[in-house]
Amino acid sequence: MAGKEKDFVKDITDMDVDFAQWYTDVIKKTDMVDYSPVKGFMVIKPYGYALWEGIQSYLDRRFKETGHQNMYFPLLIPESLLTKEKEHVEGFAPEVAWVTHGGSEELAERLCVRPTSETIICSMYAKWLNSYRELPYLYNQWCSVVRWEKNTRPFLRTSEFLWQEGHTLHETAEEAERETLQQLEIYREMCSELLAIPLICGRKSEREKFAGAHATYTIEAFMHDGKALQSGTSHNLAQHFTKAFDIKYQGRNGELEYPYHTSWGVSTRLIGAIIMVHGDNRGLVLPPRLAPTQVVIVPIAMKKEGVLEHARALRDELAAAGIRVLLDDSAENSPGWKFNEYEMKGIPLRLEVGPRDIEAGKVLYSIRHSQEKADIARDGAAESVAAILDRIHGEMYSKAEKSMQEKTFVVENYEQFKKIMSEKAGIAKAMWCGCEECEVKVKEETSATIRCIPFDQEDLGDTCPFCGKPAKHMVVMGKSY
RNA sequence: CGGGGUGUAGCGCAGUUUGGUAGCGCAUCUGGUUUGGGACCAGAGGGCCGCGGGUUCAAAUCCUGCCGCCCCGACCA
Numbered sequence: 001m002a003g004k005e006k007d008f009v010k011d012i013t014d015m016d017v018d019f020a021q022w023y024t025d026v027i028k029k030t031d032m033v034d035y036s037p038v039k040g041f042m043v044i045k046p047y048g049y050a051l052w053e054g055i056q057s058y059l060d061r062r063f064k065e066t067g068h069q070n071m072y073f074p075l076l077i078p079e080s081l082l083t084k085e086k087e088h089v090e091g092f093a094p095e096v097a098w099v100t101h102g103g104s105e106e107l108a109e110r111l112c113v114r115p116t117s118e119t120i121i122c123s124m125y126a127k128w129l130n131s132y133r134e135l136p137y138l139y140n141q142w143c144s145v146v147r148w149e150k151n152t153r154p155f156l157r158t159s160e161f162l163w164q165e166g167h168t169l170h171e172t173a174e175e176a177e178r179e180t181l182q183q184l185e186i187y188r189e190m191c192s193e194l195l196a197i198p199l200i201c202g203r204k205s206e207r208e209k210f211a212g213a214h215a216t217y218t219i220e221a222f223m224h225d226g227k228a229l230q231s232g233t234s235h236n237l238a239q240h241f242t243k244a245f246d247i248k249y250q251g252r253n254g255e256l257e258y259p260y261h262t263s264w265g266v267s268t269r270l271i272g273a274i275i276m277v278h279g280d281n282r283g284l285v286l287p288p289r290l291a292p293t294q295v296v297i298v299p300i301a302m303k304k305e306g307v308l309e310h311a312r313a314l315r316d317e318l319a320a321a322g323i324r325v326l327l328d329d330s331a332e333n334s335p336g337w338k339f340n341e342y343e344m345k346g347i348p349l350r351l352e353v354g355p356r357d358i359e360a361g362k363v364l365y366s367i368r369h370s371q372e373k374a375d376i377a378r379d380g381a382a383e384s385v386a387a388i389l390d391r392i393h394g395e396m397y398s399k400a401e402k403s404m405q406e407k408t409f410v411v412e413n414y415e416q417f418k419k420i421m422s423e424k425a426g427i428a429k430a431m432w433c434g435c436e437e438c439e440v441k442v443k444e445e446t447s448a449t450i451r452c453i454p455f456d457q458e459d460l461g462d463t464c465p466f467c468g469k470p471a472k473h474m475v476v477m478g479k480s481y
Numbered sequence: 482c483g484g485g486g487u488g489u490a491g492c493g494c495a496g497u498u499u500g501g502u503a504g505c506g507c508a509u510c511u512g513g514u515u516u517g518g519g520a521c522c523a524g525a526g527g528g529c530c531g532c533g534g535g536u537u538c539a540a541a542u543c544c545u546g547c548c549g550c551c552c553c554g555a556c557c558a
Binding site for chain 1: 482492493515516517518519520549550551552553554555556557558
């Protein structure tokens with residue numbers, strides 16, 4: 001870059017100089033969110049919300065294909081319900097918002113704004129479930145939850161966030177475990193197929209698991225700066241809540257039984273992952289299958305005869321082929337301005353048509369993530385564009401995967417691990433003894449945590465590099481958001 | 482809750498040290514010329530200088546109390 005004029009506008013902080021500021025610049029400049037009058041509560045504007053809608057429509061289809069139905073449970077939960085499962089209330093109490101008054105009258109029992117809905121849902125399930133014939137219960141809800149966070153950042157951690165939470169009941173422990181893993185797999189496929197984000201999937205340590213869970217499984221994504229982002233979780237809750245809430249049914253043998261329970265969710269945090277995995281110094285880079293606009297057409301020298309007509313015909317042809325296309329024929333801004341604007345907004349593919357291209361029977365294209373520029377024939381443009389979009393998805397996934405590999409290292413000893421964690425974040429693969437003291441010590445000294453015990457185990461040695469005891473599992477560690 | 486920063490036009494900022502007519506860039510509006518990497522000319526509109534006290538002939542500027550927001554930690558999707 002030295003001595004060479006940048007061909008884009010420098011309104012965005014360099015991501016390698018100040019990644020946090022880069023992130024804030026990107027979401028503000030691309031008009032995805034705005035700060036509201038209440039700290040930690042954000043307005044999600046159309047461009048940000050459209051991404052959530054894309055995620056919703058993919059997942060909603062997958063949930064329904066696997067037999068789940070949507071329901072809606074109330075926003076407010078009586079305190080007496082929240083406190084029924086001991087570990088759960090201890091985990092969530094510090095960050096719960098309370099409703100204490102109705103109008104000017106103080107309530108006899110205060111009500112919490114749901115931080116998650118296990119308790120209210122279990123109280124209803126207890127009322128409804130009678131027989132094994134009704135199982136499994138396969139329900140999901142799309143809603144928002146509130147957790148009074150101390151440190152908030154748009155999408156990554158906000159006091160209110162949008163999510164979906166699935167809550168299912170099953171006859172057997174095996175069936176519940178299968179459901180838990182099946183939903184995690186749907187999340188993994190969503191990240192891979194829709195968001196072009198590679199993941200490390202696995203189980204959370206006892207210390208990191210959900211408050212009240214028997215086992216928590218996670219999809220961990222890794223951001224440009226090397227930090228991990230827990231991007232979705234699926235919990236096997238066993239009978240912890242069903243016993244606490246006295247959910248019983250008459251089983252096949254006539255006895256009263258407690259069902260096995262799962263819950264799983266992803267949130268608008270995924271939007272933060274998209275930004276921080278794919279973004280660059282020009283701004284946002286959106287994966288083509290999710291991008292609200294996949295292709296933008298910028299006409300050049302619009303007033304020259306035939307240019308606009310040509311551009312409109314091209315747009316109509318692409319739209320008819322099912323491509324989400326925008327023709328920017330506004331006269332207010334120059335082509336250069338439009339190039340920068342749509343690159344900042346992360347539109348995967350740009351087409352340019354001007355008098356020269358029309359004469360040559362060609363269309364110029366520019367790929368957002370790679371800056372690749374070339375041309376395609378005007379005839380059959382829709383097919384070519386569809387093929388390019390498909391190629392972009394694969395390239396973006398590979399690029400993210402490569403970047404993940406570059407950040408990954410094997411922990412040989414604690415000193416080396418400490419050194420790497422203090423210099424930069426990274427994805428550390430290590431053997432681990434399985435004891436919590438070791439985990440806590442590493443966290444206190446380096447702020448890195450066990451992100452998960454990956455399903456894909458590797459044998460890296462016999463001893464835990466942190467304490468020297470015999471190793472039990474291979475774990476992935478790192479700093480996280 | 483600790484540490485750092487910041488608050489002036491819709492947005493981004495200068496002005497505060499040393500008190501004296503509230504400014505710049507972008508955006509907006511009008512008219513015209515332009516268009517292959519953020520075009521140009523001419524004109525116009527827009528302010529409780531975060532809020533409350535105080536000092537002073539005079540406060541964006543000095544003193545004082547409060548509040549908001551951002552970033553970094555501890556806690557968490």
